[in-house]
Amino acid sequence: MDPATIALTVARLLATKAAEAAAGEAGKGAWAALTRLAETVRLRFRGDPEVTETLDRLEARPTSQGRTQELAEVLHPHLAADPVC
Numbered sequence: 341m342d343p344a345t346i347a348l349t350v351a352r353l354l355a356t357k358a359a360e361a362a363a364g365e366a367g368k369g370a371w372a373a374l375t376r377l378a379e380t381v382r383l384r385f386r387g388d389p390e391v392t393e394t395l396d397r398l399e400a401r402p403t404s405q406g407r408t409q410e411l412a413e414v415l416h417p418h419l420a421a422d423p424v425c
Contacts, residue, residue: 343416343419343420344412344416344419344420346415346419347411347412347413347414347415347416347419348408348409348412350377350381350411350412350415351398351408351409351410351411351412351415352408352412353374353377354374354377354378354381354395354398354399354402354408354411355398355402355403355404355407355408355411356374356402378395378399381395381415382395385418388418390414391411391414391415391418394407394410394411394414395411397410398410398411
């Protein structure tokens with residue numbers, strides 16, 4: 341899978357996590373996995389304010405396609421440079 345696709349997928353998953361926060365018991369497993377993904381991204385890029393601030397903005401408005409795309413665009417160069425990030 342190419343880095344652009346991975347970046348967009350991660351951004352969409354994180355947007356979904358935030359959007360479905362109130363899903364209750366039905367989404368607990370998915371919620372836990374997506375929370376770990378968000379924490380992993382945040383930990384991996386803790387020294388990169390562009391990534392962490394973009395992630396914060398997406399989590400604040402998880403239904404925003406623009407913010408989802410913005411996170412994908414911010415993650416893409418990192419994944420292209422190091423796909424194992």
